[in-house]
Amino acid sequence: MTLEFIALRRRYGEVLALDDLSFDVPVGQVFGFLGPNGAGKTTAMRAVFGLVELDTGSVRWNGAAIGVAERRRFGYMPEERGLYPGMQIQRQLEYLCELHGRSASDARRATARWLERLGIAGRAPDKLESLSLGNQQRVQLAAALIHEPELLILDEPFAGLDPVGIDEVTAILAEQARAGRGVLFSSHQLDLVEDICESVAIIDRGHLVVEGNLDELERAGSRRLVVKVEGDWDGAWARGIPGVTISRTEAGESRLVLDDTVDSQALLSQAMAVGPVLRFDFERRRLSEVFREAVR
Amino acid sequence: MKTAIIISLAVVLVGVRIWRHRYARKTVGASDESATRGRRRGDVELIARREVHERVTSRVFRIGTIIVLLGVAAAVVIPVIRKAPTPLARVGIVGPTTALVRGTLHASGTELGVRVRVDNESSVGAAEQALRSGRIDLALVDNRYLLVDQGFAASDTSSLALFAGSVARYLGVEVALHRAGVASARIGALTSPAPLPITSLKPARHHNANLVTALYVLILTYVLLTQYGTWLLMGVVEEKSNRVVEVLLSAVSPLCLLIGKVLGIGLVALAQAATIVAVALCLGAAVGSNLVKGTAPVPVVVGLVWLVLGYAFYCWLYAAIGSLVERQEQVQSVAFPVQLPLLFGYIISFTALGASSPSALNQVLAYLPPTAPFVMPVLFALGQMAWWQVVISGLVTAGATIGMARLAATIYRRAILRTGRTVKLKEVLRRQARPLSA
Numbered sequence: 241m242t243l244e245f246i247a248l249r250r251r252y253g254e255v256l257a258l259d260d261l262s263f264d265v266p267v268g269q270v271f272g273f274l275g276p277n278g279a280g281k282t283t284a285m286r287a288v289f290g291l292v293e294l295d296t297g298s299v300r301w302n303g304a305a306i307g308v309a310e311r312r313r314f315g316y317m318p319e320e321r322g323l324y325p326g327m328q329i330q331r332q333l334e335y336l337c338e339l340h341g342r343s344a345s346d347a348r349r350a351t352a353r354w355l356e357r358l359g360i361a362g363r364a365p366d367k368l369e370s371l372s373l374g375n376q377q378r379v380q381l382a383a384a385l386i387h388e389p390e391l392l393i394l395d396e397p398f399a400g401l402d403p404v405g406i407d408e409v410t411a412i413l414a415e416q417a418r419a420g421r422g423v424l425f426s427s428h429q430l431d432l433v434e435d436i437c438e439s440v441a442i443i444d445r446g447h448l449v450v451e452g453n454l455d456e457l458e459r460a461g462s463r464r465l466v467v468k469v470e471g472d473w474d475g476a477w478a479r480g481i482p483g484v485t486i487s488r489t490e491a492g493e494s495r496l497v498l499d500d501t502v503d504s505q506a507l508l509s510q511a512m513a514v515g516p517v518l519r520f521d522f523e524r525r526r527l528s529e530v531f532r533e534a535v536r
Numbered sequence: 537m538k539t540a541i542i543i544s545l546a547v548v549l550v551g552v553r554i555w556r557h558r559y560a561r562k563t564v565g566a567s568d569e570s571a572t573r574g575r576r577r578g579d580v581e582l583i584a585r586r587e588v589h590e591r592v593t594s595r596v597f598r599i600g601t602i603i604v605l606l607g608v609a610a611a612v613v614i615p616v617i618r619k620a621p622t623p624l625a626r627v628g629i630v631g632p633t634t635a636l637v638r639g640t641l642h643a644s645g646t647e648l649g650v651r652v653r654v655d656n657e658s659s660v661g662a663a664e665q666a667l668r669s670g671r672i673d674l675a676l677v678d679n680r681y682l683l684v685d686q687g688f689a690a691s692d693t694s695s696l697a698l699f700a701g702s703v704a705r706y707l708g709v710e711v712a713l714h715r716a717g718v719a720s721a722r723i724g725a726l727t728s729p730a731p732l733p734i735t736s737l738k739p740a741r742h743h744n745a746n747l748v749t750a751l752y753v754l755i756l757t758y759v760l761l762t763q764y765g766t767w768l769l770m771g772v773v774e775e776k777s778n779r780v781v782e783v784l785l786s787a788v789s790p791l792c793l794l795i796g797k798v799l800g801i802g803l804v805a806l807a808q809a810a811t812i813v814a815v816a817l818c819l820g821a822a823v824g825s826n827l828v829k830g831t832a833p834v835p836v837v838v839g840l841v842w843l844v845l846g847y848a849f850y851c852w853l854y855a856a857i858g859s860l861v862e863r864q865e866q867v868q869s870v871a872f873p874v875q876l877p878l879l880f881g882y883i884i885s886f887t888a889l890g891a892s893s894p895s896a897l898n899q900v901l902a903y904l905p906p907t908a909p910f911v912m913p914v915l916f917a918l919g920q921m922a923w924w925q926v927v928i929s930g931l932v933t934a935g936a937t938i939g940m941a942r943l944a945a946t947i948y949r950r951a952i953l954r955t956g957r958t959v960k961l962k963e964v965l966r967r968q969a970r971p972l973s974a
Binding site for chain 2: 286289290291308309311312314316318320321322323324325326327331335336338339340341383
């Protein structure tokens with residue numbers, strides 16, 4: 241099962257929110273959707289639920305167009321959180337669960353289960369507005385999960401959460417992915433995305449700039465090597481070696497960028513010739529670096 | 537009257553039961569058209585049920601309803617309590633008397649709205665003593681004169697003074713006829729003749745009962761339509777302003793959400809209106825209020841039907857403008873244009889209450905959907921419109937309601953997800969404006 245964004249295009253007056261945006265979201269893994277503010281992430285996510293009328297392009301689920309019946313099997317957490325402030329939490333979740341096609345008894349059971357799981361079972365009869373913002377956020381997450389969706393679309397799910405809340409949500413997303421569901425979420429917290437995502441798509445000005453497996457993205461590009469040689473403080477030994485560039489030296493560690501012609505074993509020998517080699521390992525690119533390069 | 541209300545409520549309840557049974561919610565996954573239709577009906581029912589539950593269980597609704605019912609109860613009961621009791625004239629008779637004289641005493645009392653109690657006094661002295669002690673108010677002595685404790689001034693308009701004057705006149709006539717040699721048997725016929733028939737050049741003004749009915753129906757229609765329209769408006773604005781609409785529309789279509797909301801609030805409104813009318817009529821019957829005496833069942837039922845038709849017409853308008861608004865504080869300003877035709881229909885209907893025949897303007901307004909819910913039930917209650925004219929006007933309003941619903945659905949679809957500022961009507965009515973899928 242795959243969620244496909246196919247050549248989405250949407251213009252708001254002079255602003256091109258989506259510009260021929262295409263990428264696939266496979267199920268069974270947590271997929272990060274990244275981009276600077278105003279890049280078009282929310283517009284693309286809303287398009288999945290028909291909340292945005294596209295100029296051209298389409299969003300497909302398992303190769304077919306998405307209708308109301310399919311949307312009922314998706315879970316959505318919008319960026320601007322929205323529930324009834326004056327409605328009882330339990331009734332609210334049951335109502336939303338039933339709106340997604342579940343029976344009343346299923347809705348009752350699922351509500352009890354999720355409130356228990358999120359640690360707010362004792363607040364079930366309370367009105368939403370009586371909860372703290374963090375707990376309201378938990379209820380919003382429960383509203384997206386309550387009907388056991390095939391696909392979860394979460395817009396900034398970690399915004400406003402404390403570290404404990406972040407851990408809870410992280411665990412739930414991983415659990416959903418392990419259960420074979422699709423999980424797509426947007427976030428600006430790149431370290432977090434790096435920790436929990438297997439794949440990402442990065443968009444800028446409505447256009448896809450990077451997409452792929454996070455591991456491969458971080459390994460891609462020039463090889464980066466961190467070398468520490470005893471007695472060497474500025475990486476002088478590496479200067480002048482063809483194909484090697486010193487990007488930075490810090491605390492006696494030199495960060496080298498190697499091109500494809502450089503033999504790392506030969507480089508190790510050259511380092512050992514200078515003195516004992518205390519560190520010699522390849523470094524992956526951080527997601528933040530991938531992101532900055534992509535949206536530069 | 538009570539029977540008619542009970543039957544109406546029973547019909548509504550049975551209808552809802554049948555509707556719920558027929559359109560029981562289908563499970564997700566069925567893909568054929570009938571399943572889709574069933575699912576949409578299930579969505580509408582679910583949304584309507586939430587509206588009903590949230591309103592009926594809200595403290596504001598319960599307290600508001602209790603206050604309205606207390607107000608209605610006060611309006612019914614207080615006039616009855618405050619109504620002055622019928623005055624009593626106690627008459628003592630000295631000497632022999634006849635059935636004719638006793639009949640004259642009671643006839644005078646009836647004419648003046650005075651109850652009369654007649655006792656015999658053994659002598660003039662006893663009558664004088666009874667007058668001084670206040671046991672009787674008036675004594676008739678030997679059919680020759682009336683005796684009272686305190687004399688009446690010429691300007692005295694008290695019940696007793698008027699009664700004494702009336703009795704004195706009638707008995708004077710009877711004594712004069714008797715002295716003139718008219719037989720006692722004929723005196724009664726001469727002093728209480730059959731009245732002459734009255735004919736008129738113009739028809740009589742409305743019977744008071746119909747006028748009262750028309751007035752009640754008119755006030756109730758205006759107050760409830762304004763209130764229920766505002767409920768709907770606030771409900772739509774609430775969902776838009778707190779963004780819950782985005783969560784809802786990720787699972788249901790805008791049309792289902794709109795219809796469910798209109799239906800749910802409409803059911804609560806109908807139940808509340810029926811309760812108010814039922815309480816008013818039952819209480820009125822229990823305390824003997826003029827409210828019940830002054831109402832006629834058919835015009836009241838027609839009034840309730842027009843209340844439903846009026847809600848059906850205006851609710852779409854309120855929902856549509858609610859979708860344009862960004863915040864609750866803007867509700868009053870956007871509601872005003874919708875309330876203008878309501879106010880116009882209400883005020884213009886008052887002119888019909890005082891007229892013996894409908895004006896040309898009222899005859900036209902009785903067929904126009906924005907004003908018909910006010911003008912038509914009033915004219916019908918006053919007997920100035922036939923039932924077939926009510927039916928035609930109802931059909932016109934029902935047809936216009938379909939058009940209004942379509943327009944409102946278009947506005948709602950195009951505006952409900954546009955947030956950040958108040959949406960201008962012309963923006964959503966532009967041909968190229970893009971709606972969400974229905």
